[in-house]
Each structure stands twice: as C-alpha cells, then as structure tokens.
Amino acid sequence: MSKVWFITGASKGFGREFALGALERGDKVAATARNTDTLSGLVEQYGDAVLPVELDVTNRDQVFAAVKSAHETFGRIDVVINNAGYGLFGTVEEITEQQLRDQIETNLFGVFHVTQAVLPILREQRAGHIIQISTMGGIVAFPTLGAYHASKWALEGMTDALAQEVAGFGIKVTLVEPGGFATDWSGASAIVADAHPAYAALHENMAARRAQVVLPEPVGFKSAILTIVDAEEPPLRVFFGEGPTLMAPQVYQQRLETWAEWAHVSKAAEGK
Amino acid sequence: MSKVWFITGSSRGFGREFALAALERGDKVAATARDTKAVADLVERFGDAVLPLRLDVTDRAQVFEAVTAAKERFGRLDVVVNNAGYSLIGAVEELGEQELRDQLETNVFGVFHVTQAVLPVLRAQGSGHIVQISSAMGVATFGGAGGYSASKWALEGLSEALSQEVAAFGIKVTVIEPGGFATDFASSSVFTAHRQDAYGPLHASLNEMGASTQMPGPEGVGGAILQLVDAEEPPLRVFFGEEPSQWVPAVYQQRLAEWAEWAHVSKAAEGK
Numbered sequence: 411m412s413k414v415w416f417i418t419g420a421s422k423g424f425g426r427e428f429a430l431g432a433l434e435r436g437d438k439v440a441a442t443a444r445n446t447d448t449l450s451g452l453v454e455q456y457g458d459a460v461l462p463v464e465l466d467v468t469n470r471d472q473v474f475a476a477v478k479s480a481h482e483t484f485g486r487i488d489v490v491i492n493n494a495g496y497g498l499f500g501t502v503e504e505i506t507e508q509q510l511r512d513q514i515e516t517n518l519f520g521v522f523h524v525t526q527a528v529l530p531i532l533r534e535q536r537a538g539h540i541i542q543i544s545t546m547g548g549i550v551a552f553p554t555l556g557a558y559h560a561s562k563w564a565l566e567g568m569t570d571a572l573a574q575e576v577a578g579f580g581i582k583v584t585l586v587e588p589g590g591f592a593t594d595w596s597g598a599s600a601i602v603a604d605a606h607p608a609y610a611a612l613h614e615n616m617a618a619r620r621a622q623v624v625l626p627e628p629v630g631f632k633s634a635i636l637t638i639v640d641a642e643e644p645p646l647r648v649f650f651g652e653g654p655t656l657m658a659p660q661v662y663q664q665r666l667e668t669w670a671e672w673a674h675v676s677k678a679a680e681g682k
Numbered sequence: 683m684s685k686v687w688f689i690t691g692s693s694r695g696f697g698r699e700f701a702l703a704a705l706e707r708g709d710k711v712a713a714t715a716r717d718t719k720a721v722a723d724l725v726e727r728f729g730d731a732v733l734p735l736r737l738d739v740t741d742r743a744q745v746f747e748a749v750t751a752a753k754e755r756f757g758r759l760d761v762v763v764n765n766a767g768y769s770l771i772g773a774v775e776e777l778g779e780q781e782l783r784d785q786l787e788t789n790v791f792g793v794f795h796v797t798q799a800v801l802p803v804l805r806a807q808g809s810g811h812i813v814q815i816s817s818a819m820g821v822a823t824f825g826g827a828g829g830y831s832a833s834k835w836a837l838e839g840l841s842e843a844l845s846q847e848v849a850a851f852g853i854k855v856t857v858i859e860p861g862g863f864a865t866d867f868a869s870s871s872v873f874t875a876h877r878q879d880a881y882g883p884l885h886a887s888l889n890e891m892g893a894s895t896q897m898p899g900p901e902g903v904g905g906a907i908l909q910l911v912d913a914e915e916p917p918l919r920v921f922f923g924e925e926p927s928q929w930v931p932a933v934y935q936q937r938l939a940e941w942a943e944w945a946h947v948s949k950a951a952e953g954k
Contacts, residue, residue: 645941669931
C-alpha cells in the first residue's frame, strides 16, 4: 500500500531527496516549505500526489493547519519527516542570545510543534513513523557549533523519550543522523555569528579543517530513507553516511573511559 | 591559595552543599539565589567569605550584574557552578509549549547567560573552571522526561563544544551528571505537565518508579566537587552517585549496537 508522507523543508537538500524518493515510487507527499514556489517543480512532475504546503515550522498555528490540511487531503499520515533546520556557526561566547533562540526555535520547537500536531492522528491510526532529521552533531560536538549542538542534542533527548512514550500506540520513531554532505547546510543555509578576535586562531583552524574535507553527495538518501520507513522494526537511531559510523564508537569509548576513570568521585558523591 | 566560587541556586540542594564545602575550607563564595533570605544563615556563619546575590538566572541583565558584583568583591572568579535548574515531567504530547519554553529558559538559557557573563573574566585571567550541573538524564532518558532531557542534552552539547573553544585560554569545563539524590529536587523542583488519559500506563510506571527508588542523601557532593575543582586535569564528564554507572554504559552499548546493525543503510546513504 502506498504511504502518505508529511515532510518539512522539502524544497531543497535532504528534504527534497526524501520527497523525490517517496514520489518516484508512487507514495503521496505533503511537502512543506516556507515558500511554495520552490515546490512547483515537484507539483508539475507528480501532480495530485504532492500537496504543496506553505509552512514556517516556528509558527505553531500554521503547523497545526498544515498537518490538518495534509490529513484531510490524503486521509491519513504514515511518515512524518521533521527535516527543516539550519546550522548556526559561532563560539558560545560569540553567538548572541537571539541567534541561540532562533536556532532552538527552528531545530527544536519546530519539531515539537509538528510532533504535537501529528500525535493525535497517529495515535488514532495506531500507526505512523516519526522521523527526526538530527545529525552526527546530535551526539558529538565540535567547537564553533555549540548552539547547533544544543538544538540537536535537545532534539535527540526529547525524541528518545518520545519513542518510549508512543511505542505502545504502534508509533515508530527514528532519529536520522547524517554526517557531512555536500548540501548548502554550511553555505547559504547557515547563519554565522560575528567573530570575536580572541577566537581568530580557532576559526582559522576550523576553516582549514573544513577545506580539507571532501563531502559526499546525498545520492543515496532516497533509497536509505525508504529502507527505514519500510522496515518492520526501524532503528531509533541511524547514521546517514559512513563517517559517523567510524567516529561515534571512538567518541563513546572515550566518554565511557572518562566516566570509569572518575568513578571514585561518583562514589564519593554518595558519601562512600 | 583559596578559590573564589560563583554558584547559582545555592539556597538548597546541591548548590547549598557546594557552597558549604567551599566555605568550610576557607574559599570565598558568591552565592546566588532567587531569594537571598535563603542564604542568610551562610552569611551569619561565614561572614565576608560569602557574597549573597539575588539572582533569577533567566534574567540576563541581572546575571551580568551579579557576575560583575562577584568579580568586584573578590577580585577574581575561579569556579563557576551553574547549578540552578528544575525538571519538567510529562509525555512529549502532554507538555505545554510554555512549559517547555520555561524549562529551556532556566536550564539552558540561564546557563548560557552566566557562561557568557563569566567568559571575558576567565579569559582575562587565563584560568577558571566552569562546572555545569547536568544529569544522567542529560545523556540517556526515559518516557516522561522528554522536556527535562531536551534541556539537559542541550546543555551537554553546548558544554562539549564550549570546552573545546576555551581550553586554549586555560579555562576548564566539567559537566556533572548526578543520578537520583534525596534532595527536594525530587519533589519541589519537579514540575508535572497536565496529564492526558492516553498516557495512563506511563504515569503509573512513573509513580511506581518514584515510590520504589531508594536515593542517597547529598552529603557527599560537596567533597566530590572539591576533588574536581582541585584536579589538574578535571574530566569533561563525571557522574555523581553510583547509579548512573549502573545503566548509562549499557544504554551506550545499545546505541552502538544499533548503529552497527544499520550501518548498511548509513553506507547506502552515500550511494555505496
């Protein structure tokens, strides 16, 4: 049976790949974007299988209206992909309060709004799959991305709890954690804080590191997401890209070692 | 040489234990609380070694004033303990938008304000130790803790980036992750969202968990934090209490196993 998808940020990057993956095999997609003109190509090609919806995920009322219109148009919602998001670059000292607020507003509250809007429908259906587009940066952290990490780690923590809360309703939850890919995430889509001279060496260092890395294209995202949504028992967490599969075990190992090394202090805290 | 501490939420619980441990060995403490009457006894007992400061950490201007006052009074800041915080409990679907905002405001933005206020001071000194009070729920979580975990995971991601950004200035960062302790954090510092009938089984299991858990008292946390602030190379992360070490490593192993199990999809996303 064909599936009904609700995808935020479907106009470009990963979101567009997901929409194409679904549409190419005959599924239906409610494709949201802040500007629906950017979705006209999809509509031209796939006609009624696409419902273009204007949506800024930070607008809670608009989120609820968008979910309602998708549900009314297609009769159900099977796969919800919270993909809209962006990266804020700057050290913790450099970013402004407003930049941090905006980052959390889109990457966390946007997902929160969509999740709260779809849950009553998915519970009623006793089926559905909520897919959060997180990042490898949702479990590890790099300098100059503290705010981005805050938003994505928050998403990971909230979603981990959510998965345990809704499993009893037949609702599945997956965190997709991409590594670096050649999208405009670190280019046109990024916000960059004003630099503080104290961090000049760090920025130079980071720029040099980025210049060395050749990022893969997200050419396999379509098939990867289909594998996830078609799985009987999809994972709670999955990396997209090979980089994170090499890095995460090392980072986790290091944390486990640090905790073990300082276990005497953990114990002392109990007065032992 | 005696150290100068800046501790938020020092009227009770962990914050009070930290302040007492510092003062009893002759250190100086800027002790902040929303109501300074709650730290009046510290002033009575330790006199000029304590600077009581009225502070609501969600008030950014007040945070900067408090940090300035502490710096002017004691001449420097060695240890900054971001301890003020509370927990919001409820299924993700049950959380009020404002409840989630308030949770992040105190647990993330409060720490952000203090961190931004102290960083110029610590950089100028070429030394200092920022200690964030997170939680074992900042790296793992369970149903009903989505809002709280969102805030603490955010704090963890922000702090891990921060530690890499400021290491070169001689500034250390430690994230303390307590398990359950018998402070009034477990009672009066918990805010419970309005419950929905659909989540009855979750509420029952939360009630049961609360009733069955034997928690240690916080008397040892003062001695434990002294070991951290006196360490030449303090850890980035440390559990307080033995309980987190009994389940968090297993959660980590589970995640690693799942990532490995789905590595073929990670690879497929790159078109491999």
